[in-house]
Amino acid sequence: MRGRRRSNASLLPDQVHWVDADTGEIVNKQLKRAVFLEHFANREPCLIGMEACGGAQHWARRLIEMGHQVKLMPAKFVKAFVIGNKNDPADARAIWMATQMPSKAVAVKTESQQAVLALHRLRQQKIKMRTMQMNSLRGLLSEYGEVMAKSRGALDKAIPGVLARLAERLPAMLIESLRDLWNDLDRLDKQIAEIERRLQTWMKEDKACKAIAAIPGVGLLTATATVASMGDAKAFKSGREFAAWLGLVPKQTGTGGKVQLLGISRRGDTYVRTLLIHGARSVLFHAKHAGTWAEQMQKRRPANVVTVALANKMARTIWAILAHDRPYKQDHVSTRPT
Incomplete structure (x- = not known):
């Protein structure tokens, strides 16, 4: 690992795979659940990769309390690194490999x-x-x-x-x-x-829920689910990254420098994405004035495209409010920093 001397471990409830930082030795062994936390309590702080499955949030919180850094990996992403037969040692090795890749981890929630x-x-x-x-x-x-x-x-x-x-x-x-x-x-x-x-x-x-509930189209369910799902808003670099995490951006395909944009990727949290799209649809169909931007887009784009575009804009607005700790202003104009 770069920076401080650390070891890197990946784990299942009963399987641990790591590479010793001093000797480079590869270790893949089983751990009983009763001694699981004791094993990591006796180690120096390290990066621990886990598959985001049942119980992973609980173990992640306990490990963070011990001073470790935890990266929860989506199961779909880990599966790509399973080589050969599927078993506990192979899964633990796959999690370790997936942890090394630059990807957006699942937020560790309170x-x-x-x-x-x-x-x-x-x-x-x-x-x-x-x-x-x-x-x-x-x-x-x-x-x-x-x-x-x-x-x-x-x-x-x-x-x-x-x-x-x-x-x-x-x-x-x-x-x-x-x-x-x-x-x-x-x-x-x-x-x-x-x-x-x-x-x-x-x-x-909750202060964060009340702040984003002022956004048109964001109601009780959307506000509470979004705040609880995203964890720390500052974990995302921008509102665009948060919208991409929710799957509200186009898929891309291409080769030789030619990139073609397709429909939305539908990656990430399906539930929150659905709530945002329903909220955007309610704004377009029931609000007296959906805004100049939305009204102009409605004249030249299909209804479903406009709905998803507005949901994308709502997601970016939610991130901006939470990341910068600012109240919602309907007439706010964002500017690039000089």
Whole structure:
């Protein structure tokens, strides 16, 4: 390693691969989970590469507390360096190799930030369960000739009459089961609303969330998810790098000096990117004045292209506010430093 004398280690929960800084010896051995932290507590501060998988955030925080530098690598990036058969020693070696490459690491999050992301994951799970139950209810009713529109409002409006008609010719045990399935939708609605209330409470207490919530198109979900996902805003060199990390920039392909730009790369955090695009779409369709820049682009570009472009601009604005600790100003004009 350059600079201070360090060793470089990469690890799985039970496998460690490193190169000794003094002798150049390559070591790849197993470690029991019980002595994992003890092993690194007795070593000088070093760079530790880990695959961003379940539990990696916890181990990264503990290792940072010991004075080590931790680099979390995306699993997709590590996979490219697996040579031969896939096993623990090969995976640990692949992580070590991936750590040497210049790439954007996954941010190590605080426990508070990870708690917010956990609430977002729970909310998404509840929404998925609610959609699944609605489709299941419609599918069961369609077997008896009862068909209704797909919206939730249409379902709630039609279901009492549907169950009353079916009760005349179907067993009571089925009717009660269908009614329970319908009532479960209200229970899931309340659980989703409660999660959103908790996120709202955290947003009111967090300075960064309140600052970016002033941006048009950035609401409760976008503000809390973005702040929790990006970690330290200063880890990104610019707003352009942050937008690229979210996959809001074009893919490139080319050779011989000729570069062709394709659609957006869709790399990075899918959830945050989706929220930003939905927010941009709401600004374009519902705001009275989307801004001169957006209005001019709408005249010459397709709607989806304008939406993604505005989402890219929102991501850059979010980075600028958080990295420079400034409030949002609608009429702000950025200038290059002289």
